[in-house]
Amino acid sequence: MLPEFQHSFASELLNGMREERVPNGLQVDTLRFGVYVRHTRVSLRIAIEEAFPVTKRLVGASFFAQMAGQFATMHPPACGWLSAYGEGFPEFVAQYPPAASLIYLPDVARIEWARVRAANAQADPGLDLKSLAALDPSKLENLRLSLHEAASLIHSAFPVFDIWQAHQHSDDEEISQIDLANGSQDILVTRAGPLEVGVSLLHPGDAAFLTALIQHASFESACQAAVLAETEYDMGTRLGDLVCRRALAGFKRH
């Protein structure tokens, strides 16, 4: 009987309805059953709120509660550790009709999810300058680099890095000065250190370089993509800079 009881009890915990309803066949007090329904919904909503604090501030607490509540009902977590819960939230925000006027909102959520990913990833330093310097220049054309597993690249048609950064210290004046017409930004999110996540802006050349790597391009063609995006692209300095930000994976040992 326990399997039937649990199946029945669980069936009304996230039914998406405003009113709490006791499952058929369960002889319990509706109001008291509602305690479990409310706690389930609230705790899942809080899990999303904690992962997306800037998204929440941009839309306000009650709007966010509605949006996160609907997400939790439609996409409840599958496992008991919630560090991976919320991965689908940025896409949900992008498809959420009431938020459609905030065109930059999904990209802010993407930055926030990239931060969660980086924070929970292994603290692996990735590619280091020494092994980069030790490379045989004649073999560079065959070299293949890849993005660090903890790193994410976010391309936005809007200045979302400025928006995200302004909300780190709630500077209203700074926020009001952001002009959405300022154009696109490429953002890099990395595990910058053992206890640190880094969010930084990328030059167009670096963004093109990393995008090419994500598409499994060779080092050589990634460099060509970078020069195409930014004529002044200086590979030596820029590559060193990406390594310092821990954007690149270490060489796989054979």
Next chain:
Amino acid sequence: MRMNFTYGKKVEEHRLYESTRPAWLERSVGIGLRTPHSDRFLDPQALPAIPWVEALAENYFDRGGIRHQTLCRIAERYPISMHGVALSLGSSEGIVPEHLERLALLVEDVKPHLVSEHLAWSRSGEVYYNNLLPLPLTDETLDVVSANIDRTQDFLGRTILIENPSGYLSLEQSTMSEAVFLTRLTERTGCGLLLDVNNLFISGANLGISTEEWLSIIPPDAIGEIHLAGHEVDASFDRPLLIDTHGTPVTDEVWALYAEVLNRIGPRPTMIEWDTDIPPLEALLDEAAKAQRIIDHLLESDAPSNAS
């Protein structure tokens, strides 16, 4: 260990929870480690004066992640108690192997003094509900929970403590009281109990459980840790319902019940839990000091009998 033969029924082996707690832990009060306070435990110049902390296991399941790395550093200076909230020991579907594997790795990494979980279920099918859900207390449920605890203890290679739930619903299917159920659980699996005094008080008020009777049934030696936390009153019900919010100071009634428990069973490692509207660390330390005074007072007044 002794064997218990029940005529006409299968032979049930009775196991006893054996404490391996160090003596200092027995008389000391810890607090729950919460993210807003983590940095304080990393600053060698201003380490909080608390003998141990309790960590919520699932928050640290990503090995090598920032939270996990932080806990490993804190564990170098502070003894840890590991408290799981999502293993779902009451699930008829069994426990999730990866959950147990991650818990085992964490236990290996921070070497906690105590490991605890709940008498509850949290998942059904492919969904995890992030909530401690109630169980009908029947022989069938006893079989399910015992099997899940056996599996957990075998996998971890140690005994765990099981926490009594805060009750909001009396389930008509139940055939035994919570105290009897928990007692049989300890006999079946050799697990210990984590007595959450606040939960006991809440269940007493909400479900009409007699705390006096509850305490008279539970074997004192099985209780390996005590939790204290705040609750709130939801007055939207015909009869006000107490809700286990962990967002306020411990109430006077719960302090009184705590003192009564200690009088009955002697001192136990005690922990202050605070999970919502988390105040500055000092508020938790104040609550811990209050519990410590109750333990110290008990030990002073008991001094002659302790010596015998």
